[in-house]
Amino acid sequence: MYFDSLQAALAMDGHGVYVWAVVAASVVICVGLLVLPARSARRFIAELRVDDAPEPRAAPSVRIEEVNNASGS
Amino acid sequence: MWTWFHKLGSPPWMYRISGRILAILLPLTVLMLAVGAVWGLLYAPMDFKQGNSFRIIYFHVPASVVALAGYYVMAIAGAVSLIWRMKMAEVAMKCAAPVGAALTFLSLLSGAIWGKPTWGTYWVWDARITSMLILFFLYLGVMALYQAYENKEAAGKACAVLSLVGMVNIPIIYKSVDWWYSLHQPATIKFTEESAMHSSMLQPLLLMILAFYCLFTCALLLNMRSELLRRGAGTGWVRSLVGAH
């Protein structure tokens, strides 16, 4: 290892606070990027199982009629 | 040959395939990130000019590189969704935006923190960091436009157009910022000058860049899976999936 002790690795002769701050931020963002979508998917599936019956979508109907005389009167 | 292309468009197929890819890629990504970080932080030699603060490069550069690549991925997905009207490409574009924005934010944050020990101030109008800030605005613009439309299909099309316009502009923005930066501080060294790096410093950096690319891919696929579930709520394949869990 480049540093001879744990303390030296933490201190990094003065620059440690900045380096470890960046490391912490990176860990937070990387974990967030991987965990958040997975968690929202799991929560969505859980919600889905609760209201299982999908509300029936009204089936659209189209009728085409040939009418030879339009005016009803 | 075209069946996979059309299959690519069907949510259940995509959901299954992405599941299999993630099963392999996710652990690999975590491993690479861990190894690269430890290697760069603890084993790589110190930079004699900047001291240990240079180790921030192992997070700043990969985040910047992948954030920029992420915008191109988003724009190309947008183009595919506009030209071939592929739903899956639109989902990919929508899901790529937040991941890219997060990495751009990490790049900005690490750049700012790096500025303190190196330049004595948290915000330095360095060419790279300024371009990253503009890239961040481009990402936020696409995400804000997506939220603004009620009809999500229209939102997808509008964002595809905007990200394509952004893609055309990115090289112009980067070049103009470089010219602007060189105008004011011609003498100083560039932040991320990798040229003079010794191989023992460079290898962990390349590993970290690869790791961040895989991270982007995993996050994108995870985001897409969640989006596919949400969009396919009423359909059969989601029902069967829910039953199976």
Add this chain to the structure above:
Amino acid sequence: MSVPQLSVSAFLRASLKRQLLLAYRRPADTLNPLLFFLLVVTLFPLGIGPEPAQLAEFAPGILWIVALLASLMAAEGMFRQDYEDGSLEQLLLSPQPLYLASLTYTAAHWLVTGLPLTLLSPLFATMLQLPVAALPVLILSMLLGTAVLSLVGSIGAALTVSLKRGGMLISLIIVPLYIPVLIFAAGAVRFAAEGFDPAPQLLLLAGMLSLAVALAPFAISAGLRISVDAG
């Protein structure tokens, strides 16, 4: 049964004339950007201090930042009127090429906002103590730069016209695209003010203009079709 002789050029001239006629009949839209420019320019000496030397140093940047904001403010409502009264729909249904028709909107917008800003910029420049030597370059950079601002602004306007709160959003999605214009235009004026040769920046501005003229209408047309459809 006459076959349609669609003369595109006549249609484009008629469209441009129509836009200018509308602008003429609604003068506020022409004056607002100019008043905004004057108003904001007067803020800077109050904020920075009246010393000529200091003002002169910031003048190129100030002039161009305010021009950018004025153009952005004017761009927001470019299609809104036509969108609301349904004439944008009729334009989309017309057999005429939308690529060129959308350019008439942008050209009219530039003639109504960009050109007046360019012509009045020497007045604002003297208020900010800009060296007289830099005035011709200022006018040239405004001529080229405001045209690019109008084209890029039209893209933002087309994409946000159907949205209720489009105002704030258009600045977020468009200002980043304005940055290269700001850098080279303000750079050209500063070079001229300091006695250097501004030609490279002006040529780059001209390059940006030709790129924008060629590509922007594709994005504007696509944006209009999406907005009318989503409305």
Add this chain to the structure above:
Amino acid sequence: MSSAQPAAASALVTVRELGLERGGRLLLDNLDLDIAGHELVLIEGPNGSGKTTLLRSLAGLSRLGLTGSITRHCDELLYLGHRAGIKQLLTPRENLAWACRSQGWDAGAIDSALERVGLSGRADVFCQHLSAGQQRRVNLARLYLSFDAGRENALWLLDEPFTAIDRDGVAALAATMAEQVARGGAVVLTSHQDLPLDIPLRRLVLGGGA
């Protein structure tokens, strides 16, 4: 719905397996339709059943939530929607002059078109001073300009054309439509009132999805 047969010879509009979804509701599913020249089609149905959406899809204005295909082979397309599509700060003459330039109609016919919608006296008044009904009639004047241009394969898409028109206006419009259909044009319209037309008509009744 008949299976997707090839497009009829003189079809102005060919609709294949059309599906329309708006606001989360499925308005139409798998509709096949050929509209040829000499045809009058009336789209009926309760409010919100997708009449306007279908008409806008036929015009090509609406593509969101559309599955299947709509292809047009007409020389001229006229769409009169809910919004008048005229500029308030222009006079009826200026508005129609622009429409003529856009569609390639003869501008000389503007006066007769305005006269037929009963606006001959108001040709040079700013549209903002006209009533809503009068503004709709300026829009309707476009139909008469298209009729005078007399192009073959003209497709008229009219959304509630009879609203806010007086009795003899309705009669004149109905007569013009009948003649346009007789000449080989296709007219598709939505309407709540029953049509004062005694020519063969195809009625497209949109049901569900309400």
